Amino acid sequence: MSKLLKHDTFILFVICLLMVTLNFQFNQVSFGQTQDALNQNSIVELTAERVGKYVWKSNELGFNPLLNLKSNENYTFLITSIQNDTAEHQLKIEPREGGEHLAESEVIEHGSSSQFAFNTGIPQVLKYYCEYHPRSMTGMINVTSVI
Ligand SMILES: [Cu+2]
Numbered sequence: 001m002s003k004l005l006k007h008d009t010f011i012l013f014v015i016c017l018l019m020v021t022l023n024f025q026f027n028q029v030s031f032g033q034t035q036d037a038l039n040q041n042s043i044v045e046l047t048a049e050r051v052g053k054y055v056w057k058s059n060e061l062g063f064n065p066l067l068n069l070k071s072n073e074n075y076t077f078l079i080t081s082i083q084n085d086t087a088e089h090q091l092k093i094e095p096r097e098g099g100e101h102l103a104e105s106e107v108i109e110h111g112s113s114s115q116f117a118f119n120t121g122i123p124q125v126l127k128y129y130c131e132y133h134p135r136s137m138t139g140m141i142n143v144t145s146v147i
Pocket of ligand 1: 048054088089090130131132133137
């Protein structure tokens with residue numbers, strides 16, 4: 001009887017483990033990244049989409065999201081364009097007040113992607129924008145020592 005109970009407990013444990021794993025993958029695929037995932041993986045994923053105007057879209061954080069990033073941290077920016085999108089997009093990062101840009105992607109179009117590494121440096125406020133749609137595809141980056 002107790003042996004059977006142990007067996008049942010083990011099966012239950014395996015099922016729970018499976019559910020946690022599946023749920024994790026499901027979240028990754030369906031809902032994209034959360035702020036937690038962003039902190040953990042240091043990957044910023046943005047898609048160039050047209051919602052009336054062109055915007056940067058994060059699956060979890062929304063349109064032209066405010067990016068809360070940690071200072072002195074290396075992030076990977078991964079930008080993707082929509083299939084059949086004939087417009088070109090290029091993401092650039094620069095100080096909020098303008099000036100020399102600090103990082104830039106390659107130009108993307110027709111479903112292509114580009115990624116680049118970005119070190120956030122000191123706590124500061126930056127902005128990101130699309131070279132071709134600077135008014136509608138733009139958002140702020142808040143670099144802080146504590147997230
Ligand atoms: Cu654009």
